[in-house]
Amino acid sequence: MLPAAGLVCIIAVGGAFWSHNTLSQLNAVDRSRDGWQRTPAALAALALHPGATVADLGCGPGYFSLKLASIVGPSGHVLAVDLRYRPLAALWLRALLDNDHNLRLIVGDPDNPNLPAGAVDAVLVAKTYHEFERPGVILGHIARALRPGGRLVLLDRSAPPSGDANQASHVVPPANAAAQLGASQFEILSRDDHFVERPNGERWWLIVARPAQRTGFPSPSI
Ligand SMILES: C[S@@+](CC[C@H](N)C(=O)[O-])C[C@H]1O[C@@H](n2cnc3c(N)ncnc32)[C@H](O)[C@@H]1O
Structure with a gap:
């Protein structure tokens, strides 16, 4: 022994x-x-400023979270949400090595990202919307988490790499997401169905939205 x-x-x-x-x-x-991901353009769509609070919903091991941490800076916060502990553990380690102290890891539930109400300036859902079983319920939680004027950016794939059968189910048409956003009282600010088109046939879309304004309130500028 x-x-x-x-x-x-x-x-x-x-x-x-x-x-x-x-x-x-x-x-x-x-x-x-x-x-190839056009990451600067996707991040710019969040309209962030130093000190902002941004959620990365379905953060995985942190491709976007780590970049967001630099954008919002030491006075800002990145709420990195995932269902699974393993990618969150990898992100924790990467943030530690990067010396990022503004990341908060959140274990989400399948229907609820467990975000604080009315405290988030922007939410990014990258390569994750297609995994939601009940997107309408999650969009409701996102709307409650966003501050007035806050934004939601959805980025996902509508076509997999050609010939990759494993990836065929990991796609969602932008029209489906747009219809669900409308049904969930979101207003679409912009939609790009050809945000990324790769030589391998992969196609990505990007939608920027915000909760629809309640009547009787002035519309904040965007
Ligand atoms: C394909 S990965 C994308 C990770 C990251 N956003 C990126 O672009 O690299 C999708 C991630 O979303 C997580 N996920 C799926 N459904 C979720 C949900 N309802 N709430 C939170 N995370 C979720 C998965 O565990 C997985 O880590």
Whole structure:
């Protein structure tokens, strides 16, 4: 039997090896995505300013969250929401290594991102809308979380890479999302059905929306 110190050592070395490998792979995927995802344009659509509070709903291991942390700066907040602990753990580690102290990790429920009410300037839902089982319920929670004038940016795929059968179900037409936004009392500010078109056949759309104004209140400028 191994002495306890030896066992602890093996677990520590194994953990460090796993972390190093995982982080290297994530960084490589992120760098490649920087080349085609039009990330600056997607982030600009959120109309953020230093000090803002932004939610990244379905954050995964943090491709967008880490960039958002730089945009809102030390006086701002990034609420990074995911259902699963593993991507949240990876994001926690990446934020620690990046020295980002403005990220808050939130474990969401399938129908509720558990965001604070009336406290969020913008919400990003990237490559995640197609996974929502009841998007109308989630949009209701997003509307309650947004401050007056706050924005929602949806970014998702309408066509998978050609010949990739595994990705065929991970798509949603922009018209479906637009119809659901209307049914959930959101007003669409802009819609780009061809936001990204890749040589491999992959197509992405981007929609910017905000909760529809209640009648009787002045419309804030956007
Ligand atoms: C394909 S990943 C996209 C991650 C990230 N937004 C990006 O662009 O790299 C989708 C993520 O959304 C999460 N997700 C799916 N449904 C969700 C929900 N209802 N609430 C919160 N997270 C959800 C999944 O666990 C997964 O990590």
